[in-house]
Amino acid sequence: MRKLSTLTRTGLVAGSAVVAAVAFAAAPANAAGTWTVSGGGSFTGKSTNSTLTDTSTGTQLKCTSSSAGGSAANGTGLSGTNIGTISSVTWSGCSGPLGITFNVTADGLPWHLNAVSYSGGVTTGTLTGVKAHIGGFGCTASFAGASSTATATLDVKYNNSTHVLSLLGTGNLHAYGVSGTCLGLINSGDPASYKGDYTLTPATLSITSP
Amino acid sequence: MRGGVRPRRSVRFAAVATAALVAGALPGTNSAASGGRGELSLAYACQFASGEQDVTIAFTQRFPQTATAGKPIQPGDLAMAVTIPRAGVTAMLPAATASVSAESDLTAHITQGSSDADADWSGLTAPETSLAGTDDVVLTLTGKAPAVTVTASGDVAFSVGVLTLTLHPRAAAAGTPTTPAPGPTTARAAGTATAAATDTNATTADGTTANGTASDGTTADGTTASGAAAAGDVTGTCTPEPGQDAVLATVHVPGPTGTTLPGHSAAAGPVAGRGGRSTGHASGADGTASGSSGPSAAAGRAGGTIVPLDQPVHSGVSTCGKTPIAPLDPRRLPPVSDTGIVVPMPGQPAFPPGPMCGFAVGFSNVNKLNGAMIINDPHAKPVLAEVNSGQRKVLDYSKQYVEVDSIIDLRLPPSASTFLTFGFMPTTADVEFIPRGVFTVVQTGDDFFGEPILTTIGGYQDIRIHNVRINGTPLDVGPDCHTAKPLDIVLHGRKDSGLPDDDGKPDYFIDAGGPLTDEDLVIPPFTGCASHGENLDALFTAALSGPGNSLNISQGPLCDPINVPESCLPEIPIPQLPQRKKS
The missing domain is CATH 2.60.40 (Immunoglobulin-like)
Structure with a gap:
């Protein structure tokens, strides 16, 4: 899977929209009809290292905890597409530069987990349908995909032995509609990355292919 | 800890309005x-x-x-x-x-x-x-x-x-149930009251009532x-x-010491020259005694010289006024390192205004008079500070540095000063603040990097003194008795709770508010103070001007109408006057 090239931190791309071409040319053999989900059902994931970064400016927003609720139905011979669903995500204890605290809200739920490739107990895939917005004192911003009306696709991994679903920090997330004191720290159109490791409970979910 | 010190319980404080200046020592009540x-x-x-x-x-x-x-x-x-x-x-x-x-x-x-x-x-x-x-x-x-x-x-x-x-x-605890029989509902205590009727049941020997x-x-x-x-x-x-x-x-709140002015005794000078005013009311001739003449109530200020520190005041205001548009004062901006990036970058348009507003109230302490003057009195229609936030930022994440610069327009209402004392005569005056431009705000720091958030607010204001009364008698100082050059005011705030160098004092932060202090305020000499041909500049300069003054301000939470509209509702809060003891 090709990784999105990230912009270097020394350059500041202000105001220009960068469209990242995300080509998830998954090995076709692993894409459809070969996935098995066991120990599935509903799950909750918790992360304590969620970080949202404006990769143009380097500005970071960190949350002390995030919680996601979702499900993946058991089955065999499943398509990788929509192998799981994220129905809720919340964040708490989020702060940014100057210690400004933020509220972060997930939009456009449910989001969808898609399995793309599998190797040695680890599934690589995507989280699609992602949109969110942040609000804090002096600052408002939305996050979406290649355009402000398109949802974003984030790269993820799931590890069967640790039961951790990781947001890898790559994808086509961008900031839009930035207002207030945030301007300059985050700009409309700036590419952004979201990273976090969510430990699932119950710790039973296993995804394999074939 | 965010914001200022909060008292353990809120206090209802009813101030009794005071009369005019009373000269003379306090009655020597028991104490x-x-x-x-x-x-x-x-x-x-x-x-x-x-x-x-x-x-x-x-x-x-x-x-x-x-x-x-x-x-x-x-x-x-x-x-x-x-x-x-x-x-x-x-x-x-x-x-x-x-x-x-x-x-x-x-x-x-x-x-x-x-x-x-x-x-x-x-x-x-x-x-x-x-x-x-x-x-x-x-x-x-x-x-x-x-x-x-x-x-x-x-x-x-x-x-x-x-x-x-x-x-x-x-x-009593379980096992000793008692059933009081219904009886007369009135029971008069015997004690020293003059009530005659007593319930006979009240005087049983063991002190318990059988049927009360x-x-x-x-x-x-x-x-x-x-x-x-x-x-x-x-x-x-x-x-x-x-x-x-x-x-x-x-x-005891001691009065100022050594304020006898050269050439001006209690009786001499233009005041006495106005004729007929008795100087017999001057009292407390020893400057260090606490029994100085009764300070007057500032006109219209309920409670006079006594300032409740716990009475909440409702502003009734939920919108900001005019957002200031003005350049930052380059002299107030820190130097930019060679890896720092300033935004907006040259050639880029300015950021749109970031309007915010809030109340800041406090005291100015005048070193020479050992007295304090209320700034933006919460009880006398305090004025909103209007903010235009985030005009300029400096980012240097490689050095873990982020800076946000803003401007504040603060047009303070006049303060009533009730402590000016010439030759130990109680003197009142109105002190007007004349802004010379806006205040420039520089904020640096990032919690992620374990850095305290530092806020520095700097600006220039002249003060003009008028409506002077010495021992109740007006002293005409002319319309333009003011500082020859403006005061250079620099207020500092700090947010460091939980950090290794937590100073243990309440935090200041731009949105939540908190204490802002200027420990090192210089009052320049006065000029333009004239009364019927006599130049009073030296009088006021000697009494007020010099270093060692301070400002102790409490900023309340800010209203951010664009990003956090609920921060303006139901009203923009007026903070309590600073309570924290200073060294």
């Missing part, structure tokens, strides 16, 4: 103590639903010996031992009562010269106290008293007044075998018997 340990024992008459009950109340409270104008005077914890005659207890409380706890709200009176204010010292409590035995019952209620500040020198007297007393009777009902007319549920509180709290209002001195303690 139980001049500061230190205040101890007072008073007879009180209490009105309960059952009738009148006389009690004795012994007050004990520590006070500071001396205080400084403009800084909080914090009374110590109050202990109030209420002695109720046994017969009265028996009459008032249900038969099954084995113990009683109590609460009280006390109205205290604070006076300084002709200024007078009431304070509500509420929430005093006494723990469960056994009623076993036949002695008079002593309930000791304790609690905290809120701080108060005065803006002038002179003795500050703390007196006790009316109080409410609520008794919570509690039945709660004196407020409700039937006590004596069958609460589990030891739950018996129904029927008893509440009364107690008033000190007349003819007693109710002053608990007096705190």
